[in-house]
Amino acid sequence: TPKVGVLALQGDFREHLAVLTGLGADAVPVRRARELDQVQGLVIPGGESTVMDKLSRAFGLREPLQERIVDGMPVYGTCAGLIMLSDRVLDALPDQRTLGGLDVTVRRNAFGNQLDSFETDLDVAVLGAPPVHAAFIRAPIVEEVGPAASVVAALGDGRVVAVQQGNLLGTSFHPEITGETRFHEHFLRLL
Ligand code: GLN
Numbered sequence: 337t338p339k340v341g342v343l344a345l346q347g348d349f350r351e352h353l354a355v356l357t358g359l360g361a362d363a364v365p366v367r368r369a370r371e372l373d374q375v376q377g378l379v380i381p382g383g384e385s386t387v388m389d390k391l392s393r394a395f396g397l398r399e400p401l402q403e404r405i406v407d408g409m410p411v412y413g414t415c416a417g418l419i420m421l422s423d424r425v426l427d428a429l430p431d432q433r434t435l436g437g438l439d440v441t442v443r444r445n446a447f448g449n450q451l452d453s454f455e456t457d458l459d460v461a462v463l464g465a466p467p468v469h470a471a472f473i474r475a476p477i478v479e480e481v482g483p484a485a486s487v488v489a490a491l492g493d494g495r496v497v498a499v500q501q502g503n504l505l506g507t508s509f510h511p512e513i514t515g516e517t518r519f520h521e522h523f524l525r526l527l
Pocket of ligand 1: 381382383384385386414415416417419444445473474475476
């Protein structure tokens with residue numbers, strides 16, 4: 337079994353480790369470059385992208401992560417993890433940087449205070465039936481999908497909430513907290 341990492345600097349990495357372990361994967365937390373060297377794929381969890389960005393720089397992980405992404409390692413980002421994988425971010429903090437890789441523009445906290453958190457069912461063609469029960473928590477929206485990336489799921493009003501580009505997968509929502517395992521299975525198939 338391939339070893340998969342979950343970036344464990346901040347956020348809901350424990351939930352991702354539990355889902356991956358439940359699927360039979362050899363899943364380990366990644367906080368150091370030498371731990372990143374040992375994994376064949378990586379999940380970047382939800383949390384706070386500004387903090388994750390700062391910590392990835394403080395832990396000397398930013399450059400190693402970017403190298404692995406460019407090398408084609410499968411990476412799945414949820415919520416803040418999707419922001420970290422995006423090439424362009426709206427409503428970012430002034431000094432906020434992302435790792436990049438996905439040719440998309442995301443807007444942070446796109447649902448505003450009125451609709452901070454909500455759950456909904458999403459049709460996801462690559463996963464088939466039944467619909468995905470998705471939890472959105474101060475979630476980003478993908479406002480622009482560049483030519484290199486593809487839409488994987490959208491809300492009923494057309495707003496894009498899941499994208500893929502080669503081995504990079506990103507969702508605005510958190511399948512790891514609703515008992516949904518098919519996105520993680522889809523990610524593990526990329527390994
Ligand atoms: N709002 C957070 C950010 O900008 C993301 C929230 C989440 O990951 N649930 O990073």
